[in-house]
Amino acid sequence: MCPVFRDKTVSKGRPLCFAAAMPARPPISMGMYDPDNHRDASKLSIVKKESKAEEEMSKTMREIELKIHSTGETFSMPAMVCTTVWDIKLMLSERLGMDPGQITFVTKQGPFWRENKDPEEIARKVLVKGIRSFERQRPTHEHPFVVIGAGHIGLRQAMVFLKYGESNFVIFDRKPKVGGMAWWDQANVTSKLQTELGVYHLGFDETLPCPENDYPWPSRDELLAMFQKGAEEYGILPYCRLGTEVQDVKAEGQKLDTKYEVTIQKLDSESKAEKLAAEGVLMYPGNLSLPRREEYRGEDEFGGTIAYGMFDEFGYKEATGKDIAIVGHGAFAVENVRSCCEFSCKKIYLVCRRKNIACPRYVSWLSNQSQSALSASLFLHAMKPMYDLLGWDVWTYYAVQGNANRSNCYIQQKARFGIGDVYFCAISWGKLELIEDPMGIKRLSHHALHCGSGRKIDVQCILKLLGFVGDPSNDRVMKIKEMVGFWVNEDPRRYLVAEPVSVMATNFGGTSFSPGAISWAEMGMHFMHFPKDFTDKVLPTGMLPRHKADETDEGTYRPAYVVDARHGTQTGVFIGSIIPFLMERGAVHSQIKVERMWTLHPVDKFIQYCKEDWDHYCEKFSFEGLTGPGFPYTPEQAHKYLDMYREENKVAAKEQCSFYEEFVDGQLRKAQSAR
Known part of the structure; x- marks a missing residue:
């Protein structure tokens, strides 16, 4: 994964993130032939080779500054000395969704301004023509985006829309309050969060503070209160129409010209169903809903x-x-x-x-x-x-x-x-x-x-x-014939995510929900705003997994929207690799995860909470006349497995592991000084 840098000079209240620019020159062969296979190796000695010093110098990182000619907007970013004008044009064009040929770079040479040629190395200070902003300009839309479900992902979708300046949307949910079916219906009053609060809270975002409570496993009622409080504080409730069921979603037209009509019914009244024109529909039906x-x-x-x-x-x-x-x-x-x-x-x-x-x-x-x-x-x-x-x-x-x-x-x-x-x-x-x-x-x-x-x-x-098991009515409402990734019938503006079922993995980036929720919400928003990215960049690759309704699971009907873990992972990894905005956000999500977990649940404190909970049950069992062992994880054992992970991470993350190492070391030093 490319390193991500945040530019703090851009206005509008939030930083832009750009991957460090790496050279992307085409091969010498230009697709015609491979020189290494067609040239006499003995004659290659006459070709001048770059010295070791020149090679190291060309890969040295330096800071460059780009400034838009028409608006004066600037940002700085690191780039290798050998990075060319074409490399930076490609990066900007990918992010802004435009042709790189529309972008022009000029630099000042003495009293004159000179246009930079594509093969030239990028200068330290460059004037950019052909763009008006370093943020991609999204098209306006007359009708609202419709979000179905006011659970964790639905509320997160609202927060993502508002964060990026999108206010033309509405959320529908059957329930009279926010929080979602999983906690209102499926959970018992005795239920508690199984994973940790640090990766399961509504404010999981780099612009929002950590929760104040550091107890890792809140109860069902505490979580529902968190959702309600968050919906109020983050300004989501005015966009919610609760106690309202979406009965039908009709899509008419072809590809990018599709029009949507949503039929809704207020549940606590005898009024007639309403029909609402929508620009797109995002459905979050919750976990598997029927026992x-x-x-x-x-x-x-x-x-x-x-x-x-x-x-x-x-x-x-x-x-x-x-x-x-x-x-x-x-x-x-x-x-x-x-x-x-x-x-x-x-x-x-x-x-x-x-x-x-x-x-x-x-x-x-x-x-x-x-x-x-x-x-x-x-x-x-x-x-x-x-x-x-x-x-x-x-x-x-x-x-x-x-x-x-x-x-x-x-x-x-x-x-x-x-x-x-x-x-x-x-x-x-x-x-x-x-x-x-x-x-x-x-x-x-x-x-x-x-x-x-x-x-x-x-x-x-x-x-x-x-x-x-899944609810077949969700397939019926969204008219699903086939799920393509998280999109219905290859339609970029009919989006449906229910947490993928099962476990299928060779590695584990987490066991909780908030990192996935913010990723799914940002993914949904991106293609609502830029559906052409889906039809032109994503679909032609054929890389998205597909799933239709089936009955192969021991006679249990499995609706099309219920996809497994492999389907979900493949979709997330591929989309995150092909859309620059989502790739950059993925790196930010990892940093949020590390910061929240180590701020709320540093290892020694977490082990202490685990032991206290274990001892609580041991005391109950002992009172009943039973005997048994103590908590098996000592702080030393916990640090042993943590050190094993840190060695893994150094190999996997390479130079990007510095953030993790510095942050974790800082938290460990803080804990040690507190003792």
Whole structure:
């Protein structure tokens, strides 16, 4: 990735970011032939070669200043001595979406001004003609952009629009308040954030301050309050029409001439549906929205409570002093283990067909504080202290494909990681028993669950946590035949993002949502403003993944909008590499992530919070007569895995790792002096 520099001389309240200019000269062959293969090597000795001193000098970085002739707007940027006029023209034309031939550079020589030729090295001070601003001028539009969903990404989309001066938009959501379906509907009152607050908050932006509270795992109600407060403070609420359902999106026309008509219905009134002309539609339907349901033979004979552990359907006080079975092993099942422990159930059985990888909190922190992505092998190695408590080897799980010496691996898992230490604490203290039965649940009888293998489990409550499936109505509303990246039917102004499902990775840049939310929102905005970039630059490459609705997942209908992790990653990486604005913003997002995580959750403080939480449950279990181990991550172990990551990052980020190293060293020195 190219280094990114911010110019502080540009007005309008925010800095411009430009990648350092690197030479981009065409090859000598000009596509006709390869000189190395067609020339006699013995005769190449007569060609003058650049000396080592000249070579080093040509790659020396220096500061150049560009000034627009008509407006006087300037910015400075670093460039190599050997960088040519053509290199800078290409960079500007890519960013501004124009032909480089329209740009002219002139410099002063004595009393005269001289036009610079394309092959010449760029001068230190240059006057630029042919452009009016270093910011790309977006076209005006008569109708508003429509945003469907006022959850995390929908609110982030509003913030991105407002940050970049776009005020002609409107947000619709079925709910009477902001916050989104995941926290209003799916989460229970007992639910908490599994990842860290540093990478899950609405103000995740370089222009906004860090949250004041440094506790890593806020509750559902605290998060909903954060969304409401943010919507008020950032001026989003005037753009929201809450309690309103989008019933239909009609698109008519071809490519860039498409017109959109949105049908909306106010839910708390009997008024007729409205029709609204829109310039484009961005839909954020939230996580998978419908619970996967399954009924077992003998449920009418069970005699106890059978419920889904979501939507506040189950009152956890009912589990106090009782044995309970949790069916499933996804992220929400792991969260329900914590809730059951909190309400002092007697014994917990986690019943699943196969074990998924559960992620310790420290390992989640390690990936979320990273600059370059954490390798999957280090991700698993860092889990070892926790898995050793259980006597399990995570490298043997079905989801892991690794080499013999465990230096490389690929993780592919249908369910997302459940993140939480209480899962490991409860198993190691004997509070929780994990039952893995490939044959699943055969039937129920009075206060008993019978596994396919024949084992009988005596319980008084059963919680079903079988995951979620997509809502087919989202395909219907957006008229989706095929998702191309995150775009509907190759239309740059019909954009839909629902967090990709599953885990498919050889490295991990994080486990949380805000870095992805800001990236998706900026991506959506860019192509709403500049759809021609999509039709002319992106689509012709054929690099975007495609997905249609299918029923290949064991009879479960999977709508087209529900894409997997590979689809999402491939889309993000490719779009970020072909659009200069998004490439530059990607580097800024990494810096925000590092700054927020280390400001709010420095390693020693985070480990202390983890240990306090572990000790809280150990005290509860001890009071019940159980015994078990202490928290497995010492500060020394935490620093050991952190040092291993820092060595990885130096190799992956190369010269760009200086920001990370300086910032982390500064935070570590601050923590040491505080002690």
